[in-house]
């Protein structure tokens with residue numbers, strides 16, 4: 166873990182709510198190693214009501230450019246300020262935090278299921294799998310076409326399937342209704358998104374005996390294990406989502422009880 | 423060079439800046455961000471006789487300039503501390519103080535007894551002020567009789583420096599401070615969190631699983647400061663002050679109000695190296711004002 170200042174290299178508006186920030190360490194320091202599923206804690210400056218840092222997933226790492234990508238959805242003052250960051254602006258971040266998705270060494274078929282801004286960590290995961298020569302399918306869901314973000318980035322690393330609630334892109338409905346889930350057999354499913362979506366995906370995986378990991382978005386104060394605020398109830402007791410997670414094996418969670 | 427050393431009970435601290443229980447883990451969580459040897463001391467997380475799972479999620483709600491927590495003394499118990507944690511932290515180059523909590527007087531005594539032999543634990547802090555547990559906790563800190571009772575019982579078995587942490591959720595904190603001083607406390611620390619709550623207007627539901635929780639952070643600082651000042655004038659033992667300290671100016675304010683040492687709590691979450699910056703800030707302040715020792719500033723607020 167490190168506390169570093171970053172400079173915003175670019176800030177692209179992807180739709181009315183989502184921005185993609187690309188940031189680099191301000192003093193050109195080499196980025197520490199980061200794994201898919203890990204996140205950062207960002208200090209939001211000049212916000213009136215934002216006191217604590219904001220946890221944001223690592224959306225991608227581009228080692229050649231020493232760059233971290235952050236996909237931010239504006240839902241409140243903190244994330245709005247982040248979306249408004251000017252190019253050249255500074256962000257103080259704790260990096261990297263949390264555990265990561267398990268990248269199994271055995272070959273198999275992989276499905277990465279994301280909803281809303283929960284697609285953020287799946288891009289980096291897909292990229293890492295791709296680098297290992299593992300082909301994977303992405304299944305992304307959103308309210309409408311404009312909510313399915315970074316489509317060309319995803320297709321660079323695997324096959325992309327989509328669902329939208331209004332039917333404007335891909336299949337109409339929720340991710341768990343997508344026909345690919347009936348037609349293809351997967352060995353590993355990794356998911357991140359709204360809790361009801363992840364619970365449905367977990368149920369699907371559990372019923373078929375598929376290994377499944379979910380990345381949680383519990384409320385966090387510190388993000389590095391000091392406050393014990395972010396706990397998730399698991400088969401091993403109350404665990405911190407920021408250090409024992411955010412990624413959990415679904416069999417450890419109490420969601421399906 | 424200005425002197426930063428201060429003494430609490432029989433414990434000499436390298437400087438008056440320490441970190442508050444429940445906000446600093448066991449110190450290990452912070453080693454990537456700072457040199458723990460720069461601190462006066464570390465108050466480790468609340469420790470109880472038996473392991474505790476704490477409260478359900480959600481345990482946290484952000485508030486303007488602060489937060490509410492309902493952690494509920496989540497910890498693995500004193501035996502785990504002695505066997506697993508102590509061997510790791512005993513070589514830290516700073517004072518390690520264990521924060522002891524319990525539901526009954528017997529709990530406090532039994533938990534303390536297990537810490538007596540640990541040579542690298544020079545002090546304990548009795549938490550008679552946790553607002554997040556159903557039985558015990560804060561209840562002990564809200565009447566003079568119960569605060570005195572638990573202090574007396576622990577004093578009997580504990581030869582080290584005994585610090586009693588007071589609850590701000592009382593009408594007259596000074597009288598509670600006097601009652602624990604009379605039972606042999608070497609120091610009082612204050613304040614613990616203020617009982618508060620937050621509601622989600624949309625869902626009409628409380629933001630904490632326990633409905634109410636403990637408020638901390640800069641939003642409590644003016645009240646904490648007032649309490650430190652009142653207690654300083656009520657007792658003859660050193661006062662350790664805390665409540666929303668985020669920078670050296672805050673720390674100096676507490677010292678001027680009467681704190682011999684201070685603890686940094688919630689602000690560690692926002693800037694994990696803030697306590698070291700506070701040490702540096704105090705040092706620079708003393709030099710700038712030509713003050714020989716930080717102890718010269720204790721209670722030195724000028725009202726005339």
Ligand SMILES: Cc1cc2nc3c(=O)[nH]c(=O)nc-3n(C[C@H](O)[C@H](O)[C@H](O)COP(=O)(O)OP(=O)(O)OC[C@H]3O[C@@H](n4cnc5c(N)ncnc54)[C@H](O)[C@@H]3O)c2cc1C
Nearest residue numbers: 220221222236237238240241242243244285382383384411
């Ligand atoms: C490990 C982790 C990774 C995350 N990754 C991303 C990411 O890549 N991109 C992104 O845009 N967001 C991500 N989030 C969610 C993000 O942290 C919250 O949206 C943000 O903290 C809200 O702050 P705010 O000040 O904008 O809103 P606030 O005013 O604080 O809250 C507005 C609303 O946002 C929701 N919210 C608040 N905190 C959280 C939270 N921790 N998780 C989920 N919802 C929350 C609540 O519904 C709340 O009512 C992640 C959260 C976690 C824990």
Ligand SMILES: Cc1cc2nc3c(=O)[nH]c(=O)nc-3n(C[C@H](O)[C@H](O)[C@H](O)COP(=O)(O)O)c2cc1C
Nearest residue numbers: 442443444468491549613614638639665666687688
């Ligand atoms: C998440 C959290 C957990 C805490 N746990 C404890 C505890 O176990 N024992 C204790 O005596 N105080 C505990 N406290 C209170 C702090 O030690 C401190 O008294 C309080 O937060 C006020 O200081 P601050 O405003 O600087 O945070 C906790 C506070 C927070 C925010």
Ligand code: FES
Nearest residue numbers: 388390392393407
């Ligand atoms: S957010 Fe503090 S322990 Fe997880």
